[in-house]
Amino acid sequence: MDHVEVPQLLGLLAAVLGIAKLLGAAAKWIGQPAVLGELLAGVLLGTSIAGLVNPDSQILHVLAELGVVILLFEIGLETDLRKLLQVGGTSAVVAIVGVALPFALGFAVCRGLGHSNLVAIVAGATLTATSVGITGRVLADLNRLQETESRIILGAAVIDDIIGLVILAVVAGLTQGQEVTVAGVATKTAVAFGFLIGTLVVGRLIVPPLVKVLSRIDLPGTPTILAIMLAFTLAWVASVAGSAMIIGAFAAGLLLRNTPHAPEIERGVAQLGHFFVPLFFVMVGAAVDVRVLNPLDPANHRVLLVGGLLILAAVIGKFGAGYAPFWFKGNKKVIGVGMIPRGEVGLIFAQMGLATGVFDAGMFAAATVMVLVTTFIAPPLLRMLFPPVHRSGPSPEPEGIEELVTEG
Amino acid sequence: MDHVEVPQLLGLLAAVLGIAKLLGAAAKWIGQPAVLGELLAGVLLGTSIAGLVNPDSQILHVLAELGVVILLFEIGLETDLRKLLQVGGTSAVVAIVGVALPFALGFAVCRGLGHSNLVAIVAGATLTATSVGITGRVLADLNRLQETESRIILGAAVIDDIIGLVILAVVAGLTQGQEVTVAGVATKTAVAFGFLIGTLVVGRLIVPPLVKVLSRIDLPGTPTILAIMLAFTLAWVASVAGSAMIIGAFAAGLLLRNTPHAPEIERGVAQLGHFFVPLFFVMVGAAVDVRVLNPLDPANHRVLLVGGLLILAAVIGKFGAGYAPFWFKGNKKVIGVGMIPRGEVGLIFAQMGLATGVFDAGMFAAATVMVLVTTFIAPPLLRMLFPPVHRSGPSPEPEGIEELVTEG
Numbered sequence: 001m002d003h004v005e006v007p008q009l010l011g012l013l014a015a016v017l018g019i020a021k022l023l024g025a026a027a028k029w030i031g032q033p034a035v036l037g038e039l040l041a042g043v044l045l046g047t048s049i050a051g052l053v054n055p056d057s058q059i060l061h062v063l064a065e066l067g068v069v070i071l072l073f074e075i076g077l078e079t080d081l082r083k084l085l086q087v088g089g090t091s092a093v094v095a096i097v098g099v100a101l102p103f104a105l106g107f108a109v110c111r112g113l114g115h116s117n118l119v120a121i122v123a124g125a126t127l128t129a130t131s132v133g134i135t136g137r138v139l140a141d142l143n144r145l146q147e148t149e150s151r152i153i154l155g156a157a158v159i160d161d162i163i164g165l166v167i168l169a170v171v172a173g174l175t176q177g178q179e180v181t182v183a184g185v186a187t188k189t190a191v192a193f194g195f196l197i198g199t200l201v202v203g204r205l206i207v208p209p210l211v212k213v214l215s216r217i218d219l220p221g222t223p224t225i226l227a228i229m230l231a232f233t234l235a236w237v238a239s240v241a242g243s244a245m246i247i248g249a250f251a252a253g254l255l256l257r258n259t260p261h262a263p264e265i266e267r268g269v270a271q272l273g274h275f276f277v278p279l280f281f282v283m284v285g286a287a288v289d290v291r292v293l294n295p296l297d298p299a300n301h302r303v304l305l306v307g308g309l310l311i312l313a314a315v316i317g318k319f320g321a322g323y324a325p326f327w328f329k330g331n332k333k334v335i336g337v338g339m340i341p342r343g344e345v346g347l348i349f350a351q352m353g354l355a356t357g358v359f360d361a362g363m364f365a366a367a368t369v370m371v372l373v374t375t376f377i378a379p380p381l382l383r384m385l386f387p388p389v390h391r392s393g394p395s396p397e398p399e400g401i402e403e404l405v406t407e408g
Numbered sequence: 409m410d411h412v413e414v415p416q417l418l419g420l421l422a423a424v425l426g427i428a429k430l431l432g433a434a435a436k437w438i439g440q441p442a443v444l445g446e447l448l449a450g451v452l453l454g455t456s457i458a459g460l461v462n463p464d465s466q467i468l469h470v471l472a473e474l475g476v477v478i479l480l481f482e483i484g485l486e487t488d489l490r491k492l493l494q495v496g497g498t499s500a501v502v503a504i505v506g507v508a509l510p511f512a513l514g515f516a517v518c519r520g521l522g523h524s525n526l527v528a529i530v531a532g533a534t535l536t537a538t539s540v541g542i543t544g545r546v547l548a549d550l551n552r553l554q555e556t557e558s559r560i561i562l563g564a565a566v567i568d569d570i571i572g573l574v575i576l577a578v579v580a581g582l583t584q585g586q587e588v589t590v591a592g593v594a595t596k597t598a599v600a601f602g603f604l605i606g607t608l609v610v611g612r613l614i615v616p617p618l619v620k621v622l623s624r625i626d627l628p629g630t631p632t633i634l635a636i637m638l639a640f641t642l643a644w645v646a647s648v649a650g651s652a653m654i655i656g657a658f659a660a661g662l663l664l665r666n667t668p669h670a671p672e673i674e675r676g677v678a679q680l681g682h683f684f685v686p687l688f689f690v691m692v693g694a695a696v697d698v699r700v701l702n703p704l705d706p707a708n709h710r711v712l713l714v715g716g717l718l719i720l721a722a723v724i725g726k727f728g729a730g731y732a733p734f735w736f737k738g739n740k741k742v743i744g745v746g747m748i749p750r751g752e753v754g755l756i757f758a759q760m761g762l763a764t765g766v767f768d769a770g771m772f773a774a775a776t777v778m779v780l781v782t783t784f785i786a787p788p789l790l791r792m793l794f795p796p797v798h799r800s801g802p803s804p805e806p807e808g809i810e811e812l813v814t815e816g
Contacts, residue, residue: 007647221682232422239415271679274629
């Protein structure tokens with residue numbers, strides 16, 4: 001990172017937050033999830049239009065990452081682990097089909113267009129992972145996190161995030177000409193899933209008594225800071241263990257949900273979230289170059305053709321995955337649509353493709369078009385299929401408080 | 409800045425927050441202000457001991473600066489501008505004497521020890537400015553922000569911060585061999601004070617109606633984010649106008665105190681403060697090298713002698729300033745002691761002296777010893793002279809709410 005002038009950064013943050021909140025409110029006013037406005041703010045402020053937010057800025061990147069970690073922690077805090085596990089099988093099927101089908105379709109599209117095997121594999125991989133941040137945030141904006149469909153989507157998005165990590169490692173190896181062994185892939189997969197399971201099992205035993213002791217520390221804001229510490233620690237451990245930061249943060253939220261301090265933590269962390277989370281969505285928006293959408297520039301025609309076909313593969317693949325658990329009686333459309341947004345995960349794949357030289361500029365642009373469209377169509381589609389529920393007052397107390405309180 | 413690994417940063421932040429809060433709670437438990445524990449955490453984690461917190465880390469520096477901006481905003485939010493102006497004359501006298509006396513004593517000490525005029529000027533300048541962050545935080549920890557003495561201290565600290573900026577600019581010019589003109593100094597002084605006065609006059613007219621309109625934006629957390637935006641914007645404008653960021657943030661707090669949303673803003677910003685503010689004090693502590701305090705190392709003897717004399721000059725100078733407003737009937741000792749901590753402001757001067765080659769390593773170390781001691785003795789001394797008041801429940805509503813509410 002270049003030297004950061006703090007005053008300029010403060011001015012920039014004020015402007016970014018202002019525009020993100022304004023467009024978020026505007027989105028809400030026309031009945032859309034607020035996150036749509038924040039993404040749009042990012043596009044407007046980003047490289048391709050205003051040039052005010054540099055998506056390569058290290059400090060903005062760090063603040064945005066803090067944002068997505070806090071967001072996933074908040075979503076975990078609102079998610080009942082038991083109910084999540086009840087739909088675990090359904091989620092797993094949605095996740096696996098939702099990885100395999102888009103990959104196959106994307107691969108076929110690229111081969112059909114005459115690209116090499118390697119390009120087709122990286123393009124297919126770009127289509128695999130849902131952005132759990134965007135989907136989770138949309139469901140939260142719609143007040144729908146407690147529905148069975150939402151739980152299936154979240155579970156599937158978490159699982160396909162882990163699968164996506166494994167694919168990313170494999171594809172990164174392929175692009176560098178490394179040999180890929182079954183044993184290597186199996187180990188990586190086992191570690192990534194093992195971390196989540198191990199954390200939840202061990203955490204269920206350790207976290208509640210630990211919180212009980214530590215929250216006696218007599219300083220204002222202690223439970224919130226303890227919660228943030230747990231979220232950051234598990235995010236770090238997850239990353240070290242070969243899983244993803246946001247999986248660790250999500251696990252921290254799941255673990256704290258059943259402690260007596262959960263409502264206080266939720267209120268405290270929400271204030272941090274109001275500050276950090278929009279920065280994440282603005283940075284996702286800022287990383288997208290919308291100039292490739294200009295149909296008047298002949299150079300964009302091929303990009304738009306390839307991008308259009310990738311969008312079809314991306315949408316059909318995930319929408320189809322929603323129908324994979326044929327036994328599920330709920331709204332399969334909602335699940336399919338909820339899996340569509342690729343967001344920052346898709347961008348990470350595309351950037352890796354570009355950096356390693358597998359993607360040329362055109363292929364990279366086509367992948368960005370796919371990310372842009374899937375990210376922007378999912379919120380309004382979800383909103384249409386899954387209209388917002390208006391709740392008044394604070395969110396309901398998590399279950400299990402009474403028993404824990406009386407235990408103590 | 410070097411490339412930042414976000415997961416490692418999250419782990420580091422969790423550790424830093426944990427140790428800062430733990431030592432803060434320990435400090436409180438033995439009857440001391442929590443900030444003392446946070447400073448100590450910084451010393452333990454910093455360069456000279458654990459080496460875990462690098463005081464030159466850009467990202468930690470940025471987060472710490474966000475912390476001090478939020479802290480001064482919070483202090484402004486708890487400060488009644490009218491009552492602050494009522495003691496304005498007293499504050500000004502304390503500030504001016506509290507700049508002139510330490511400067512003169514420091515200059516005399518260094519000349520007496522055989523140093524050049526330039527070294528003596530920079531050393532004198534290092535003694536001039538009180539750390540308003542540390543004093544304000546100690547007064548807040550003691551629940552004493554509403555006392556007349558506290559208001560005089562805060563007013564004087566803000567004024568001497570502005571004077572300190574002018575001195576910093578002058579001294580920076582001197583060290584680079586520039587000529588210093590009376591007109592130049594007068595302009596710089598007028599701009600630095602003019603910013604604060606202008607902001608408060610214009611802000612009193614603009615901010616309340618602006619807040620009224622904008623807080624209708626229907627998004628969770630809107631008043632808090634608007635407040636943060638105002639604080640960041642004024643911090644940036646202050647810096648551009650040649651004043652200090654923290655003065656802008658303080659002004660933002662003063663301006664929002666009399667809006668109907670003040671209590672909500674206070675609660676919301678407090679959550680951000682719990683996260684960011686300790687990072688500032690940890691970074692102040694981390695920048696201090698305590699190895700120069702080791703009396704067994706003969707190389708430190710001269711440093712300890714010069715440092716000891718500078719401490720005397722620093723303490724006598726500020727303590728004497730507390731007695732300058734001879735007409736004031738309150739506790740003059742409290743005012744004098746409240747002005748003692750030099751904190752990060754002293755370090756900035758010392759670092760400038762080192763960077764420009766005016767200070768050798770020994771003189772720099774002596775200045776750090778002075779900063780370390782004045783910073784660490786002030787909180788327990790203040791606590792002794794000004795025992796904490798225990799309030800229960802939320803802080804009282806700011807005045808003027810009713811009239812504003814009924815107006816709307």
